[in-house]
Each structure stands twice: as structure tokens, then as C-alpha cells.
Amino acid sequence: MPPISPAKTLRRRAILEAALGVFSAYGFEGARVEEIARIAGVGKGTIYEHFEHKEDLFLNLCAHLVGENLALARTRLQASPLPAPARLRQYLSDLIRSVTELLPRMGLFFEAWSLAWTRPQLRSQCQRMFRDLYDPLHAEIVGLLHESDRSGGPPTSMASERATLILAAIDGLAYQTLFRLDQGDLPRLAATAEQLLLHGLEPQS
Amino acid sequence: MPPISPAKTLRRRAILEAALGVFSAYGFEGARVEEIARIAGVGKGTIYEHFEHKEDLFLNLCAHLVGENLALARTRLQASPLPAPARLRQYLSDLIRSVTELLPRMGLFFEAWSLAWTRPQLRSQCQRMFRDLYDPLHAEIVGLLHESDRSGGPPTSMASERATLILAAIDGLAYQTLFRLDQGDLPRLAATAEQLLLHGLEPQS
Amino acid sequence: MPPISPAKTLRRRAILEAALGVFSAYGFEGARVEEIARIAGVGKGTIYEHFEHKEDLFLNLCAHLVGENLALARTRLQASPLPAPARLRQYLSDLIRSVTELLPRMGLFFEAWSLAWTRPQLRSQCQRMFRDLYDPLHAEIVGLLHESDRSGGPPTSMASERATLILAAIDGLAYQTLFRLDQGDLPRLAATAEQLLLHGLEPQS
Amino acid sequence: MPPISPAKTLRRRAILEAALGVFSAYGFEGARVEEIARIAGVGKGTIYEHFEHKEDLFLNLCAHLVGENLALARTRLQASPLPAPARLRQYLSDLIRSVTELLPRMGLFFEAWSLAWTRPQLRSQCQRMFRDLYDPLHAEIVGLLHESDRSGGPPTSMASERATLILAAIDGLAYQTLFRLDQGDLPRLAATAEQLLLHGLEPQS
DNA sequence: CATGAATGAGCATTCATTCAT
DNA sequence: TATGAATGAATGCTCATTCAT
Numbered sequence: 069m070p071p072i073s074p075a076k077t078l079r080r081r082a083i084l085e086a087a088l089g090v091f092s093a094y095g096f097e098g099a100r101v102e103e104i105a106r107i108a109g110v111g112k113g114t115i116y117e118h119f120e121h122k123e124d125l126f127l128n129l130c131a132h133l134v135g136e137n138l139a140l141a142r143t144r145l146q147a148s149p150l151p152a153p154a155r156l157r158q159y160l161s162d163l164i165r166s167v168t169e170l171l172p173r174m175g176l177f178f179e180a181w182s183l184a185w186t187r188p189q190l191r192s193q194c195q196r197m198f199r200d201l202y203d204p205l206h207a208e209i210v211g212l213l214h215e216s217d218r219s220g221g222p223p224t225s226m227a228s229e230r231a232t233l234i235l236a237a238i239d240g241l242a243y244q245t246l247f248r249l250d251q252g253d254l255p256r257l258a259a260t261a262e263q264l265l266l267h268g269l270e271p272q273s
Numbered sequence: 274m275p276p277i278s279p280a281k282t283l284r285r286r287a288i289l290e291a292a293l294g295v296f297s298a299y300g301f302e303g304a305r306v307e308e309i310a311r312i313a314g315v316g317k318g319t320i321y322e323h324f325e326h327k328e329d330l331f332l333n334l335c336a337h338l339v340g341e342n343l344a345l346a347r348t349r350l351q352a353s354p355l356p357a358p359a360r361l362r363q364y365l366s367d368l369i370r371s372v373t374e375l376l377p378r379m380g381l382f383f384e385a386w387s388l389a390w391t392r393p394q395l396r397s398q399c400q401r402m403f404r405d406l407y408d409p410l411h412a413e414i415v416g417l418l419h420e421s422d423r424s425g426g427p428p429t430s431m432a433s434e435r436a437t438l439i440l441a442a443i444d445g446l447a448y449q450t451l452f453r454l455d456q457g458d459l460p461r462l463a464a465t466a467e468q469l470l471l472h473g474l475e476p477q478s
Numbered sequence: 479m480p481p482i483s484p485a486k487t488l489r490r491r492a493i494l495e496a497a498l499g500v501f502s503a504y505g506f507e508g509a510r511v512e513e514i515a516r517i518a519g520v521g522k523g524t525i526y527e528h529f530e531h532k533e534d535l536f537l538n539l540c541a542h543l544v545g546e547n548l549a550l551a552r553t554r555l556q557a558s559p560l561p562a563p564a565r566l567r568q569y570l571s572d573l574i575r576s577v578t579e580l581l582p583r584m585g586l587f588f589e590a591w592s593l594a595w596t597r598p599q600l601r602s603q604c605q606r607m608f609r610d611l612y613d614p615l616h617a618e619i620v621g622l623l624h625e626s627d628r629s630g631g632p633p634t635s636m637a638s639e640r641a642t643l644i645l646a647a648i649d650g651l652a653y654q655t656l657f658r659l660d661q662g663d664l665p666r667l668a669a670t671a672e673q674l675l676l677h678g679l680e681p682q683s
Numbered sequence: 684m685p686p687i688s689p690a691k692t693l694r695r696r697a698i699l700e701a702a703l704g705v706f707s708a709y710g711f712e713g714a715r716v717e718e719i720a721r722i723a724g725v726g727k728g729t730i731y732e733h734f735e736h737k738e739d740l741f742l743n744l745c746a747h748l749v750g751e752n753l754a755l756a757r758t759r760l761q762a763s764p765l766p767a768p769a770r771l772r773q774y775l776s777d778l779i780r781s782v783t784e785l786l787p788r789m790g791l792f793f794e795a796w797s798l799a800w801t802r803p804q805l806r807s808q809c810q811r812m813f814r815d816l817y818d819p820l821h822a823e824i825v826g827l828l829h830e831s832d833r834s835g836g837p838p839t840s841m842a843s844e845r846a847t848l849i850l851a852a853i854d855g856l857a858y859q860t861l862f863r864l865d866q867g868d869l870p871r872l873a874a875t876a877e878q879l880l881l882h883g884l885e886p887q888s
Numbered sequence: 889c890a891t892g893a894a895t896g897a898g899c900a901t902t903c904a905t906t907c908a909t
Numbered sequence: 910t911a912t913g914a915a916t917g918a919a920t921g922c923t924c925a926t927t928c929a930t
Contacts (some may be wrong), residue, residue: 095391111912175390186300229465236445260434316895505801521891595790596710639875650851670844726916
């Protein structure tokens with residue numbers, strides 16, 4: 069078992085980058101393995117040295133993006149020195165911003181889901197990927213809710229469900245932005261989102 | 274110019290029904306026009322008498338489902354004799370139930386979105402479809418928010434944004450249910466959703 | 479056996495006219511029976527009341543054109559009061575003119591030939607058509623050659639072969655005009671043709 | 684940039700040979716790419732590695748035949764040590780023989796012409812092909828006419844037109860042989876052709 | 889008779905994947 | 910290990926023809 073050569077790692081990265089561009093532009097079905105190879109500067113066969121098949125390449129790309137994004141979100145959160153309720157608010161704000169930045173790549177995740185939907189053998193791989201994406205976010209929000217509670221914030225019964233819903237709302241917002249909303253609406257929506265998620269429809273003083 | 278023959282209408286319906294089954298099972302790319310024809314009990318060519326091409330059939334199917342679903346939601350809402358705030362609560366509850374019922378077909382809408390994403394010529398048709406689906410719901414929620422306000426409910430500044438967010442949350446919930454959550458979680462989530470959307474994270478008495 | 483109704487004859491004519499336009503524009507394979515029907519102002523099925531199938535329609539159209547053209551050529555010739563050698567010269571000149579006028583429809587005859595080439599069951603029908611086109615011309619030229627002989631013109635041994643060659647030359651000229659020669663060259667070529675066919679390469683006074 | 688591999692050249696040749704057989708037998712439209720591949724002993728996809736599409740394969744085949752045939756004609760002519768007028772006669776005779784041999788493939792050229800007629804994007808390619816076929820022959824005949832003139836043969840005013848007509852006559856002869864004449868007539872016709880083209884209808888001593 | 893909706897055989901072309909070099 | 914030429918399965922769509930009305 070020879071150690072992974074650095075050249076191989078580099079090549080893999082090049083392929084993933086090329087794949088990001090091509091899959092983003094044409095979608096999964098529309099993307100051509102040959103074009104990815106050309107852009108990555110490798111032979112078509114080389115792609116199959118690194119990935120089982122096109123689906124495998126695609127899901128690995130998605131996982132890669134998930135990883136990158138998570139790292140970013142964590143960095144943002146951990147840097148915060150605020151007390152819990154304010155950190156929660158900031159976390160939501162950061163999440164919305166992250167998701168907004170992710171919008172152009174969001175299509176890939178929908179494609180991934182479509183893929184898994186119609187090919188049972190990809191389901192578990194795809195589900196794991198989505199869990200890897202959401203579970204840490206969910207856990208952090210639950211943590212913040214509890215912390216917030218301890219520090220006098222709103223009580224957190226059903227914290228898990230609440231966290232899920234918060235993520236769902238942000239998700240749905242992003243989703244609708246793709247096909248129905250104007251991107252210019254986002255800032256105002258984001259502000260409303262924060263308020264709504266934290267205060268509901270209660271009268272505001 | 275003969276009136277649309279009932280036979281033609283019947284055949285179209287049969288094709289749409291067959292298409293629903295096949296597209297649901299295999300996704301857009303995976304579905305075979307020939308199988309749809311076989312199941313619908315018509316010749317392959319007949320499908321092309323009714324629909325320009327596969328994409329057209331698919332989007333028409335989605336629009337058809339949208340129409341059916343809307344009709345249902347409206348029926349539920351209009352039947353309600355409750356005062357505004359309670360009606361809002363019931364509307365949300367009905368929506369969540371509707372979406373839950375739609376879950377198995379939800380995949381189709383994601384596919385539709387994917388399609389539009391990678392085929393510019395389908396964008397507008399697809400966007401119109403989504404607007405047809407969401408705008409009426411959005412309008413009704415806005416109306417309920419205003420009505421709720423007049424009858425002493427919570428104030429409704431930014432009613433439009435709030436309505437958008439409510440729909441987004443329900444959407445996101447459905448989306449996550451598809452690939453990440455257990456369907457058994459839904460009832461509890463739905464209850465929490467209602468509460469969260471109406472009361473936010475404020476302390477509850 | 480009812481007499482052929484005049485309406486039927488009219489309809490047949492309309493179909494043939496439409497077919498001329500469509501076959502000329504798109505070729506045999508490219509032509510759509512439906513478009514011919516539309517232009518003729520009849521239903522698609524009606525075409526099959528008049529012609530066995532597409533090939534039949536096509537060959538009948540060609541035969542129709544042949545008939546028209548022959549009638550024209552005969553009219554031209556019979557009107558001539560000249561002595562035989564001059565009439566021969568005029569006949570050639572008229573033929574060349576006729577063929578020039580036929581150029582835009584010439585494609586149809588090549589198509590007809592292609593058709594017969596690859597579908598044995600059409601061979602004899604097609605051959606008969608070509609014979610109907612050429613044999614009268616051939617016979618008239620042979621007649622003129624003999625007449626010319628009797629009236630002191632050049633001797634006509636092998637008159638049949640000579641007539642065949644004259645027709646072949648005119649044919650070949652038309653053929654090359656289609657894809658290789660400029661139509662502007664035709665008049666000069668026609669003049670040369672007459673001379674060459676009548677006098678060969680012999681020195682000219 | 685590797686030199687063209689001999690294996691690739693061989694395969695291309697095999698495809699062209701198979702294509703000759705299949706196109707000759709069924710015509711362009713009737714030929715099946717799959718059968719060509721099968722006969723050539725290659726995969727269907729391989730044909731598309733060598734040729735853009737069916738039309739491209741077809742026109743390349745025609746060009747290939749043109750090249751082969753020209754080479755043959757040239758060899759025949761250059762071998763001749765005769766004086767100019769006799770060489771002209773022999774050239775014509777050789778041409779007729781060549782064309783006679785080409786008869787079974789002549790159909791392909793008519794098909795090529797039909798193709799170009801109805802598909803504008805193939806016109807220029809097809810015209811170039813025909814020019815490649817005829818222009819050298821035309822030039823050689825013009826040369827022989829001039830040479831013939833200088834050495835006391837018939838004068839050659841309008842040599843170009845005469846050459847064109849000679850080619851046209853031979854062409855037309857071949858064409859008529861395909862659908863109207865008996866191949867057995869050819870030798871006598873050829874002899875007459877020579878005489879007619881060289882001496883016209885003038886009295887013969 | 890005329891119609892045109894329904895039919896379904898038929899086919900070029902693509903492209904993920906393999907494997908000889 | 911990398912390559913890219915070769916492969917061939919796979920499928921949407923067309924359109925001549927039929928036949929119920």
C-alpha cells in the first residue's frame with residue numbers, strides 16, 4: 069500500500085475543480101466526462117483512476133463542496149466572542165449569508181438528490197453526504213439554543229425540532245430564491261427571517 | 274374547429290397518469306417515453322400528438338399536479354368558519370399536511386427545477402409553473418395576516434416577507450424530509466413549526 | 479364503374495401541383511406528405527385515395543411533367559415549316575431550350591432515378607416513364623435525320639445511335655449545369671452544341 | 684501530435700470499402716450505418732471517429748472514388764505515345780470505357796447530387812467534389828484539342844466549350860445507359876460517339 | 889368519399905466506460 | 910500509471926400509412 073503520491077492528490081483536485089465548473093454549467097446529465105478531463109488537463113481514462121464512475125465523481129464533488137462550506141461556517145462561528153443569544157442571531161445571519169453564497173452551487177445539491185431518488189444504490193451515499201452537511205449545523209444550533217436558555221434566553225423545549233425548522237426555513241428561502249424570488253429581495257427577507265425565527269408573529273415592542 | 278373531443282381529453286388524462294407513475298419511479302431522465310405510452314395504453318406517437326416533447330409532457334404533468342393540489346388547498350381553507358388568527362393556524366396546519374401528502378411527488382418538482390436550471394428555454398415555463406403554485410398560497414397567507422391583524426392578532430408589518438418565509442419553512446421541511454429526516458418526525462415537527470412560525474423563540478406561557 | 483367525377487380530377491391536379499412544389503423544394507425523402515396535403519387543401523387521407531403511396535405520387539408527378547413537356551416540344555416542332563436540315567437544327571435548339579427551362583425540375587428526375595435504383599419494384603415503372611420521355615424525342619430526331627438525308631443533308635447511317643447521342647449530349651449538358659457550370663454559360667454552350675453535334679470537330683469554313 | 688497511425692488508416696479504408704458496398708446496394712437513405720460498421724468489422728461508434736456523420740462518410744466515399752478513377756484515367760492517357768489527334772480519339776475512347784466501368788458506382792454520384800440539392804450545407808462540398816472530378820478531364824481535353832490544332836487537326840475555337848460538350852455527351856450516355864439503354868448497345872454507341880463528336884453529322888468519305 | 893387522429897417501426901447519434909499500448 | 914481510440918447499448922422522435930368516424 070504505497071502512500072498516496074502528491075501528484076495523485078493534485079490531479080484529483082484538478083479533476084474536482086474541472087467537474088465543479090462543468091457540472092455547474094450543464095447539470096449532471098448534461099456534463100460530459102470528456103470535457104471535464106480536457107479542462108482538468110488529464111486523459112479521460114485518468115478520471116476513472118480516481119473515481120468509480122460519473123456518479124461517484126459527482127457525489128464526491130458535492131461532498132467536497134460540503135466540506136469546504138462547513139469549514140467556512142465553523143470559522144465564522146468560532147470567531148464570535150458574543151453571549152449566546154447574540155451568537156445565535158449572528159449564527160443565523162452567517163448561515164443565511166453562507167447559503168446565499170452557495171446559491172450558484174445549490175443546483176448541484178438538487179441534482180444530487182435527484183440522482184439518489186432514482187438510483188437506490190446511491191441513496192445511502194447521498195444521504196450520508198447530506199447528513200454530513202446538516203448534522204453539524206443542526207448540532208451547533210441546538211447547542212446555541214441550550215446555551216441561550218442557560219443565559220436567560222428563550223426556553224428551549226424541543227430544541228432539536230426548532231433547530232431543524234430553522235435550517236428548513238433557510239433552506240426553503242434559498243430554494244425559492246432560485247426560481248421564484250428576486251435575489252434583490254434576499255437582504256430584507258433575511259432580516260425578516262431572523263426576526264420571525266426568533267420572535268414569531270408575536271407583537272413587537 | 275371541432276370542440277375538443279372527449280376521447281382526446283380522456284387520452285390526455287391517461288397519458289398524464291401514466292407519466293406520473295413513470296416519472297415518479299425513474300425521474301425525468303430515467304423515464305422511457307415508450308413505457309409511458311405502454312402504460313397509458315396508447316401508441317408512442319400519440320404522446321407526441323398531445324405534447325411537443327418529453328420535457329413538455331413533464332412540465333405539463335407538474336402543472337397538472339400543481340392545479341390539483343391548489344384546488345384541494347383552497348377547498349380546505351374556504352370551508353373554515355373560524356376567526357382569522359385561528360384560521361391562519363389552521364391554514365398552516367393544512368399546508369403542512371398538504372405538503373406531506375405531496376412528498377412522494379415532490380421529487381418531480383425538484384426534477385422540474387433541475388431541468389429548467391440546465392435548459393434555458395424551459396426556464397420561463399418552469400418559473401411560471403412555480404409561480405402558479407406559490408403565488409396563490411402566498412396571497413392567501415398575506416390576506417390572513419392582515420385579517421388577523423385587524424381582528425387583534427399579531428401585527429403584520431412586512432406581511433409579504435413573512436408569508437414568503439412561512440412558505441419557505443414548510444418547503445424546507447418537506448425537502449429535508451425527503452433525504453434526511455424520518456417521516457415519523459413530521460407530526461412533531463409540524464407542531465413545532467406552527468408554534469415557531471407564530472411565536473418565534475419567545476418564552477411560552 | 480362510375481365515370482371519373484370532375485371533382486376528383488380537380489383534386490388530383492391540386493395534389494400534383496402541391497407535390498411539385500414540395501418535392502422540388504425538399505427532394506423526395508425530405509418532402510412531407512402532410513405538407514403536400516395541406517398545400518393542396520385536402521386531407522392527408524385523400525392523397526391515398528389518389529395514389530398508392532408516396533413513391534407512386536412522386537412517379538406520377540414525374541410522368542405528368544414529362545407529358546407536359548413533351549406536348550410543348552411537339553407543338554414547337556410541328557409549327558415549323560422549314561426544310562428538314564433546318565428543322566433538325568431548330569429541333570435541337572428547341573430541345574436545349576426546353577431542357578434549360580426544365581432545369582429546376584431536373585432534380586426530380588434524378589431523384590426518380592435514385593428511387594428506382596434502390597427499389598427494384600419501382601424500376602419498371604420508372605423505366606417506362608423515362609422511355610415515355612425519351613422515345614418520342616428519339617423517334618423524332620431519327621425521322622428528321624432520315625428526312626434530312628433524303629433532302630440532301632448528311633447521310634444517316636446509324637441514325638438511331640446518333641439520335642441517342644444527341645439526346646445524351648443535351649442531357650449531360652443539363653446535368654453539368656446543375657452542379658458545375660454557370661447558367662450564364664448555357665447560351666454559348668448551346669450554340670457550340672449545335673455546331674458540334676452537326677459538324678463535329680471538322681474544319682469550319 | 685502523433686503521426687497518423689497505420690491502424691487508423693487501415694480502419695478508415697475498411698469503413699470506406701464497406702460503405703461502397705452498402706451505399707451502392709441501398710442508396711444513401713436506404714443504407715444503415717450499423718450495417719456498414721458490421722461489414723467493416725468495427726463498432727458503430729468508430730465510424731463516427733472517422734467521419735462527422737453519415738453524409739460526411741458518403742461524400743468522402745465519393746471523393747475517394749473520384750480520386751481512384753482519375754488516377755486510372757491519367758495512367759491510361761500518359762502512357763500514350765500517339766500524335767495528338769489520335770491521342771484525342773484514344774482519350775475519348777478511354778473515357779467512355781472508364782465511365783462504362785464506373786456505371787455501377789454512378790448511382791452514388793447521382794445520390795450525391797441529390798443530397799447536395801436538398802441540403803444547402805452540403806452544396807459546396809459536393810460541388811468541389813464534382814469539380815475535382817471533371818476539371819482535370821476538361822483541362823486535358825482542352826489541351827488535346829489545342830495540341831491537335833497545332834499538329835494540323837481540326838481548329839479549336841471554343842475549345843473549352845467543346846471539351847465541356849464532349850464530357851457532357853459521355854455523361855449523358857452513361858446516364859441513359861443506367862435506365863433506358865441496354866448495356867449491350869454501348870460498344871456501338873461508343874463508336875458512334877467518337878465519330879459524332881469528332882466529325883458531327885457531316886458526310887463521311 | 890373525405891378526413892386526420894392514432895400508430896409504431898425504424899435509425900442516427902451520443903457518450904460512459906474499457907483496455908491495449 | 911496515464912492515455913484516448915474503440916466500443917455498442919440505449920432512446921427520443923419522425924412520418925408514411927391506416928381506419929374509425
